[in-house]
Amino acid sequence: MIEFGKQLQQTGTGIPGLVLWDLPVHGDSRGWFKENWQREKMVAAGLPDFGPVQNNISFNDAIGTTRGIHAEPWDKWVSVATGRVFGAWVDLREGPTFGAVFTAELDASRAIFVPHGVGNSYQTLEADTAYAYLVNDHWSPDARYSFLNLADETVGISWPIALADAEISEKDLAHPRLADVMPLSPRRVLVVGANGQLGRALRAELGSGAHIEYAARDELDITSPDLDSARPWREFDTIINVAAYTAVDLAETAGGRRDAWAANASAVAALARVAAANRLTMVHVSSDYVFDGALDRPYGEDEPLSPLGVYGQTKAAGDAIVSTLPRHYIVRTSWVIGEGKNFVRTMAGLAANGADPRVVDDQIGRLSFTDEIARGILHLLTSRAPFGTYNLTGGGMETSWADVARSVFALTGHDPRRVTGVSTHDYFSGAAGPVAPRPRRSTLDLTKLERTGFATRDAAAQLDEYIRRSIDGNGARA
Incomplete structure (x- = not known):
C-alpha cells in the first residue's frame, strides 16, 4: 500500500550524490495524486537543479522483471508511477566509494536522485509496474556507459527474487564483474x-x-x-x-x-x-x-x-x-x-x-x-x-x-x-x-x-x- 501524507524530505544513502526522497501523495476513494517533479519545491528542499530534458517510462508486465546495472552519463530522477520495485544502486565512479551499494524499495511515495556514474538497477515486486525516470541529457547511441553484472559477488545484492527465477535480458546477464569494470572518471x-x-x-x-x-x-x-x-x-x-x-x-x-x-x-x-x-x-x-x-x-x-x-x-x-x-x-x-x-x-x-x-x-x-x-x-x-x-x-x-x-x-x-x-x-x-x-x-x-x-x-x-x-x-x- 502507498503511504499517504508524507512530507517532502531527503535521506542520505552513503553514496555521494545518491539521495532517497519521500514524496507527498494525496489519496481518496478515487485514487491518488502526487507531484512527481516540482522544480521549485524540490530545489528548495535540497534536490539538485539538474535540468531534466527527457522523460522515460519503462512498463513491466510481470513480477521479477530485473534490469541493470547501468551507469549512464547523465543524472536521473527515478520514481514509480504504478506498482513497486526493489532498487539497487552501485557507485561505479572513480574514488573511495567505488563499489559501494545502496538498496531500497520504491513505490509512488518514494523517489531517488541518481547522479551520473552511479549504476542503476531494479526488480519489480508487483505486476504492471511503471518505472519512470527523468534525465538531464538526451539519449544518444554515442553515449558512454558502464555496466556491472547483477549477480556480482563483490557487491552481493540480496535480490528479493532469486536471479535464476527473474526475467533478465541476455545483455544484462553478460555484464562484467566489478573487478573488470573500469571506474568512471568524474565529469x-x-x-x-x-x-x-x-x-x-x-x-x-x-x-x-x-x-x-x-x-x-x-x-x-x-x-x-x-x-x-x-x-x-x-x-x-x-x-x-x-x-x-x-x-x-x-x-x-x-x-x-x-x-x-x-x-x-x-x-x-x-x-x-x-x-x-x-x-x-x-x-x-x-x-x-x-x-x-x-x-x-x-x-x-x-x-x-x-x-x-x-x-x-x-x-x-x-x-x-x-x-x-x-x-x-x-x-x-x-x-x-x-x-x-x-x-x-x-x-x-x-x-x-x-x-x-x-x-x-x-x-x-x-x-x-x-x-x-x-x-x-x-x-x-x-x-x-x-x-x-x-x-x-x-x-x-x-x-x-x-x-x-x-x-x-x-x-x-x-x-x-x-x-x-x-x-x-x-x-x-x-x-x-x-x-x-x-x-x-x-x-x-x-x-x-x-x-x-x-x-x-x-x-x-x-x-x-x-x-x-x-x-x-x-x-x-x-
Whole structure:
C-alpha cells in the first residue's frame, strides 16, 4: 500500500550524490495524486537543479522483471508511477566509494536522485509496474556507459527474487564483474587561459588528473564561431575561465579597447552560451576594477558596479553576463601576484639594483596571490558553496602600493626608507601614453567567502612566503 501524507524530505544513502526522497501523495476513494517533479519545491528542499530534458517510462508486465546495472552519463530522477520495485544502486565512479551499494524499495511515495556514474538497477515486486525516470541529457547511441553484472559477488545484492527465477535480458546477464569494470572518471573540468599566471597556479592546485584539461589560447579559440562544437561539452562539468585582457592602460587606446572587449566580454559571452546550453558550472575571475574605489569601506559582492576605465568596463560586462547563468562562481580579486613579471618582482629588482623608487601611496587594497586564488576556487567547487559572486583576496590589513614596496625592500634585506610615496596624479604626470583611471580603494570584504568555510590567509604573511620561495637576494627568481 502507498503511504499517504508524507512530507517532502531527503535521506542520505552513503553514496555521494545518491539521495532517497519521500514524496507527498494525496489519496481518496478515487485514487491518488502526487507531484512527481516540482522544480521549485524540490530545489528548495535540497534536490539538485539538474535540468531534466527527457522523460522515460519503462512498463513491466510481470513480477521479477530485473534490469541493470547501468551507469549512464547523465543524472536521473527515478520514481514509480504504478506498482513497486526493489532498487539497487552501485557507485561505479572513480574514488573511495567505488563499489559501494545502496538498496531500497520504491513505490509512488518514494523517489531517488541518481547522479551520473552511479549504476542503476531494479526488480519489480508487483505486476504492471511503471518505472519512470527523468534525465538531464538526451539519449544518444554515442553515449558512454558502464555496466556491472547483477549477480556480482563483490557487491552481493540480496535480490528479493532469486536471479535464476527473474526475467533478465541476455545483455544484462553478460555484464562484467566489478573487478573488470573500469571506474568512471568524474565529469571533466576545463581551465581556459591555462598558461597565464593564474592558470599556472591552477595547474599546481588541481593537478594532472585525466578529467582535467588545461587549454592555452592556441589550444582553444574561445572567440571562434565553432566553439559550440570544439569539445564534447556534455562530458564536462565545469569551465574555469582565467583568460583575460589585463593591460589596463593599453585598453584606453583604440586597438586595446577592441582587444579588451573581445577578450573580457565577447569571449566570456561565448563561454557562457556553452555553459548555459550544457548546464555547466562556470567559474569566472573578476577584478576590483569593476568598482570606482570611492567607498570608505571594503567592497561587498553586491555593491553596484561602477567601473572607471575601459578595462573595468569590460570586466563588469563579463560579470553581468556570467551572473545570468544558473551555475556560476564569479571570483572577484585584486592586486594579483603570481609567477612571472609582477609588482613584487619589480620592487625586489629595484631594491637589489640600488634604485630608490617613487610608488603610489593613495591606492589602498590587499595583495592576492595566485596560489591562494586557485585554492579558493577549488574550495568553492569541492565544498559546493552556493552559486554566486565571492570576493577572494589575501586577508589582514589593507595597505598602499608604497607599503607593499617597503615590505618587499625590508624582506629582501634593503632599507624600506628608500621607497618614496607619491600620489597617483604625480606618479603619472608626464606619462607618454594613455593612463587608465585606477580605483583608489580596492579592498574587498571577505566575509561571504569565509562563511563557506574558507580560511583566508594574511596577505603580509603570504608576501613573506612568496619572497622566500621565489626571489633571491638579488631580486631575481630563486
